[in-house]
Amino acid sequence: MKNYLRRFRKEERGSVFVIEFVILVPALFIPFFFGFEMSMHSIRQMQLDRALEITTREVRLFTGAEYTHDTIVKTICANSGGLNDCEQNLRLEMVQKDPRAYTPLETRADCINSSEEVAPVRGWTLGEEHELMFMRACYRYVPLWNKMGLGKELDKDGDGYGEMVSISAFSQEPE
Template sequence: MICSAPRALLRRFRREDDAVVTVEFVLLMPLYFFMLISTVELGLVNLRHSQLERALDITVREVRLNTGAVKDHDAMRDTICDLSGLIDNCASSLRLEMIQLDPFAWVAPNAEPDCISDPEVINSPREFNRSGNSNDLMLIRACMRFKPIFSSWGLGEDLANADGSDFGLVSLVATSAFVQEPR
């Protein structure tokens, strides 16, 4: 008699199909929500990166057309920030690095870009060589750090924890090169 009660309960559970849609909804909705949030986050990352690259290219073009009159770090950073429009707290989230390269005696630049490690501490850039001579090859890298919108869920969480820092910031790097015009 004791065994028949659980069997009857299981038979009744197997026959009835009430709330089947609710169970599917509860199981699948987090997956759909995860995909939606990750898609939005990835779209914003791509938009920020393309705007950073565009702003850096326009700034480098301005330097080339002004016959190599390179601005200092802060002036170039402000120009890039004005052209980009998507960099929050630009003074504390964007750092530039300009390196003079010799194409005939090639030494590869440091593979790690010079990024801001702590948003509260603003240090001078690792290298910003604005005194290139005529016909020198100059490499400029811009590194922007930002906090993902959904930094605790979905793709934003993975991006924020990718570099292992405690700040949860994502780094975007844009690189450009130009040759100093003859003076």
Template sequence: MRLSVKNILRHFRRCEDGTASLEFVLVAPVFISLLIMSIELGFVTVRNTMLERGMDIAVREIRLGTGSAPQHDAIKQIICDNTVVINDCMGNLRLEMRSTDIRAFNALDPEADCNDNAEPAKPLRKFEAGDENELMLLRACLKYNPLFPEEVLGSALRKDDSGQVEMIAMTAFVQEPK
């Protein structure tokens, strides 16, 4: 009996079956996590790029459309029309715009005010149309659901109670004369 256990252990030690499986089990989760993280990062980058693009087009339209003061819903609609990959843009986008003096610069509040699906709709934080030759600050805050909320990058993002992540874009422009 002792001899057979010794032979079995010797055979087990020399056997190389399953070494590829062991390497796969150790390395595959790392590669799958990197793949999921890069897909999530790609979508975050695309959303951010499209939000910035929508804001740039809206600001360009505001600046070229001299003679009419920009209105909140019209600006929001222009931004959402130019952000193709963002789901429910009109419902998840919150805009804040106000004028500031160039000589005594006063930035926007550091805390962005985003939509919260768990609460009733908030009134506009502050949205001023601005006069001629005024420096205008425009901030957009977008809430979205991550693709993989519990995976590597999705779990690192700061989420609200409903599991949404906020993305903030800011721009500044000068209100052109009429």
């Protein structure tokens, strides 16, 4: 075995291919990893958008029901199709806006940051009939590759979680 390893180390046949391999394989795999991360990000975003729209429709149509932050979070998570640790990593805002004297939403979504103290729920109003309502959901997730590709470029909190935001607007239906 010792002689075989010594011969292998001194052998020069094929050494050109090793250099080529070392240079080209990372150049081929990095775009693959970036594309895979982008696909996973898009799937999560689609799941969040769809779940928020389905839940928003329920809230809009069933105005007599008393919805709380936690019940809507559970409904969104049930409709999402499998966002990881959804109930722990999802934060909602629901605010009423006047369409005739519109003021924009806060620029930064209210997300959970596990490295900071938990803040109380911000902007939670159920609204009345015919009022314009905005529901904004912020979901935190762990990128597949934090140190390369898309995972490196994402805004992350202190624990390395990326975040995605989805917004839905609706008008409360009369009962």
